Amino acid sequence: METLLLLALAAALVEVSVPGPPPRLTIVSHSFDIGRCQLNVRWNASAESVNHACKEYHSVVWTDGIATDALLSSSTDRTMEVELGKNLGFGVREECGDMRGKWVNVTLQQNGTAGTGAVNIECTWFMEKDVECSWQPGKKAPAGTHYTLSYWHEKMKTREQRCSNYTWSKGSEGTRFGCRFELPSSSGLPKLHLLLQGNTGDIQPVCVFRGDTASYIPEIFDPPSISNLSNVRDGILVEWTRPVNRNNLCYQVEDNKKNPYYTFMDLTKEVIPVEANEQHTFRVRVSQRCDTCPRCWSDWSKEKVWKPKDKPPDKTFKILLCTMIPFIVIVLTIILLIYLKSIRRLILPTIPDPGKFLKLMFEDQNEDLQKQPPEDPLKDEQTHPLTVMEPIGNEN
Known part of the structure; x- marks a missing residue:
């Protein structure tokens, strides 16, 4: 019985025996497709690797000494995008679970003279x-x-x-x-x-x-546009429109009388703490980032001018005005009292009585009718006889 148990245990140990490390790769070849910025690599494993039960390959691209584009695959070829003009290399090794082979690395020779590229x-x-x-x-x-x-x-x-x-x-x-x-x-x-x-x-x-x-x-957007300016308790409320339908954008508001700019994150209106009783000129611009990209700001928007609507008068003028008004009222009152009659005549002139006017007119006409007409001057005229005398000496 014990003998049978020992034989069964030995058989189990033979079945689960761990294979040795995978053998090393032997050949690596590569070529560039410059038009597509691609690298094509093919490698050939040894005969022992072909017959091995576990066949996986870990490949990487070395760009300026940094491993990038790592990939674990069972394929023996690979096509990938690479940044031509940098120091490039390619490495591959076999892997099987926790067992890893040695890296096979190759330096990738590129066309042209190093240092001449853009x-x-x-x-x-x-x-x-x-x-x-x-x-x-x-x-x-x-x-x-x-x-x-x-x-x-x-x-x-x-x-x-x-x-x-x-x-x-x-x-x-x-x-x-x-x-x-x-x-x-x-x-x-x-x-x-x-x-x-x-x-x-x-x-x-x-x-x-x-x-x-x-x-x-970096993205550079169209400039925003200022939609409204209004007076509020703490300054002037500046409102603007978004140039694109995006969130998390950074805005700067410029006041011609202040420096530096006012910077706000993801807002479309903000109160600028300035004197509302003074004239101000505002502009707005936008960027994806507030501080990390100075060249990412858009152009400035069109200027919008704030003009105070009710500017308070000067205090000196107010005092002078309050003093002069009572004085002017007193002087005008005295003048009115002195020249009241003249002013009344000017304002309310005397209108003649029409009855008296008609009575006088008819009286004048009656007097003319009652006067005797003058006598005829021909009535008292005297008549004298006319004697005709003939000349002497002309009798026949």
């Missing part, structure tokens, strides 16, 4: 409509080097698109080149794939990823 790449999203990306030439890039920008995101129908609206500017940090392209989106910025290539084969291509969960792209 650097200091920055992108900005304007008003949810356009994206502008800018860069500077690499330190080892020859003079006269030109770069072309290609971009792609998941919402595009074609795989990649070349930017055509190029610009350049010169500032304190040197010359910056840029390009602007359309990207309308009301649901947030998708992940952007950006490829910068030089005008010769010696210039190293550079791939970067922006937006989504990749590197942050």
Whole structure:
């Protein structure tokens, strides 16, 4: 009986014996798809690994010495997006539970000369409509080097698109080149794939990823608009409208008589503690962040002027007015008493009695009728006879 138990135990121990560590990988090959910013890697395991009961591979991409894009899979090939222009490497090892093999690492050789690719790449999203990306030439890039920008995101129908609206500017940090392209989106910025290539084969291509969960792209919005100004107890109430349907935005209100600005988080109205009896000019701007991105502020809104409606009079004038009013009243009263009769005549002139006027008129007419008419002057005229005398000496 004891012998049978020992045989059964021995058989069980043989069945659960732990396998040894997985053997090491032997071959690693790689290639780049520059247009898509992708790395294609294939590795070949040894014959012992092929026949092994546990076959899983842990792979990582080394970007400037930092392990990224770790993946555990049973496949012996992998395709992944990489940031060309940086120091890249790839590593893979076999794993089986707690048993891990040794890393097999390879340094990824890239096209072009290191240090000639574009650097200091920055992108900005304007008003949810356009994206502008800018860069500077690499330190080892020859003079006269030109770069072309290609971009792609998941919402595009074609795989990649070349930017055509190029610009350049010169500032304190040197010359910056840029390009602007359309990207309308009301649901947030998708992940952007950006490829910068030089005008010769010696210039190293550079791939970067922006937006989504990749590197942050600041958004610059349309400026808000001031909708109303009103007088309240503690100052002037400034009200403005949101430029987009977003929350957690930062606003700054500028008063032409105060410095610095008044900063508010996720508000559309606020009381500015200023004198309401003075004239003020207000402007508002908006940003995604209050302090961490100075270049993310929108343009200022149109100015809106506050003019006091009822400005209190000067105290000296008030005292003088209160003194002069009683004096003026007294003087006017005396003048009225002295010239009351004259003033009354001016105000109420004498109206003649119509009866008396008619009586006088008829009396004059009666007197004219009662007068004797003058005698006829021909009545008393005397008549004398007329004697006609003939001349003498003319008788026949």
